[in-house]
Amino acid sequence: MIELQAALDGALSPCSSLRVRAGFDLASYAATPEAAEVLLELLLDVADTAVTRRTAEALSRVGTVSAVRLIALALAEADDSHADWIQTGVQDVLWTQTGVPDVAAICVHLARDREAAVRQGAVEILEWTGDATR
Template structure:
């Protein structure tokens, strides 16, 4: 991965539409949990929330399982930015409701947390 935070942010934005591709998904989770710069975390979470597919939101939910409080806060900020921004985004809450039935417990927990964020953002 690039040592440049700006290139890692760009990678998160560019790869977000490919969240369903295993290689891209692996890189996106690493970007969500970026150890060097939480701006990468925030921007990648926002990009994935803007894509809003099951695969994209699932990656945020999955990353939450391995996130410390700081990374979780920045993921929440990124999701919030996507939901309240001027551009319309897919219904992240509806995706989270479907992910609540995911086979993986970590995804179910993360989806519940993201659903709470979505509820807060739309109030």
């Protein structure tokens, strides 16, 4: 639990490289409510879109339903710039598919989520993967 707290603290840092590190460290805790809340903030980081990109990448690499769901939720709130950097982070992982969970399969599942924002984001991610008709 100390690792989780350290990552949560790092997400509050004014230093963008520490926030990027926090995004990577917190990604495996995406199902934990306090981490999920912070990860959404990192995906929509107002000070540095590198934080956005790297957090999206980290969540895509983890590739759990909880992790991909956070990406989909962030897309619903993202402005065009943040959406572009989220897409870049996800595609960084998709293009290196070695050992990466099937993000598209998770998005097919999330496209039926009870929350409209998740459904919308999942469909958008599916379009990036080329699996929109899956």
